[in-house]
Amino acid sequence: MxxxxxxxxxxxxxxxxxxxxxxxxxxxxxxxxxxxxxxxxQGYQAMTLEEVAERxxxxxxxxxxxxxxxxQLALALFQTQTDRFTQDMLxxxxxxxxxxxxxxxxxxxxxxxxxxxxxxxxxxxTALNGVALRDEAIHRAFTEFLGSQHERFVAWLAHVCEVTGxxxxxxxxxxxxxxxxxxxxxxxxxxxxxxxxxxELRYHLLLAFVD
Numbered sequence: 001m002x003x004x005x006x007x008x009x010x011x012x013x014x015x016x017x018x019x020x021x022x023x024x025x026x027x028x029x030x031x032x033x034x035x036x037x038x039x040x041x042q043g044y045q046a047m048t049l050e051e052v053a054e055r056x057x058x059x060x061x062x063x064x065x066x067x068x069x070x071x072q073l074a075l076a077l078f079q080t081q082t083d084r085f086t087q088d089m090l091x092x093x094x095x096x097x098x099x100x101x102x103x104x105x106x107x108x109x110x111x112x113x114x115x116x117x118x119x120x121x122x123x124x125x126t127a128l129n130g131v132a133l134r135d136e137a138i139h140r141a142f143t144e145f146l147g148s149q150h151e152r153f154v155a156w157l158a159h160v161c162e163v164t165g166x167x168x169x170x171x172x173x174x175x176x177x178x179x180x181x182x183x184x185x186x187x188x189x190x191x192x193x194x195x196x197x198x199x200e201l202r203y204h205l206l207l208a209f210v211d
Contacts, residue, residue, distance in 0.1 A: 024065075024066060027066060028066050028067075031056050031062065031073070032073075034056035035047070035073055036077060037055060039077065039120050039123075039124060043123060044074060044123055044127040045127070049070055071131050074124060074127065075128060075138060075141060077124065078121065078124050078125060078128055081121050082121065082145075082149065085112070086153075088108075089108060089109065089112075090152060090153070090156045092108060094160045094163035094164055096164065097164055098164050099207065102203065102206040103199075105206065106203035107199045107203075109183060109202055110198060110199035113190055114190065122187065122188075150177065153176045153179075153180065158172055168209045168210060168211075169209055169210065170209060178209065186201055
């Protein structure tokens with residue numbers, strides 16, 4: 001299975017008359033698709049609102065109306081793509097044991113993190129981390145989003161435990177936090193040294209929480 005977090009569905013404005021809410025939703029999706037394209041080609045620092053708007057067929061005004069700023073647009077893009085990635089990852093069906101399930105999870109994440117398509121989202125998250133240090137609104141929204149992703153992961157781990165009849169050696173909330181931190185570290189190191197992207201390392205990290 002090839003996971004690609006930067007795949008965005010083609011977006012076109014329908015010909016029928018749209019309500020204002022529908023128009024805004026269509027514009028939002030067009031701008032996010034355009035931003036993803038520019039981000040992939042140029043990176044976050046070089047990405048400009050002018051380029052994003054032009055590729056979507058708009059002026060900059062809809063960006064300010066729908067998002068507010070480059071930082072808010074970037075955050076919305078990160079949320080959309082990360083949510084897609086999380087949904088794909090948590091579709092891993094529990095196996096007979098915790099170990100077999102975690103092995104498959106490690107393989108899927110390693111496959112994604114090692115792909116060229118994942119780099120733009122990793123760079124975007126790194127940039128947003130820096131923005132969040134000085135922008136309270138971005139920090140709050142960023143933290144809330146990551147918290148929602150964490151809750152989804154905890155719920156998935158609980159489901160796996162229920163299906164397999166096995167348990168982790170610590171409370172699920174703590175296990176999820178440590179797993180997320182460990183995998184994030186391996187992902188970061190993997191962009192410096194590809195050997196850190198190996199599924200085997202992720203699997204052994206996850207196994208540390210299984211009795």
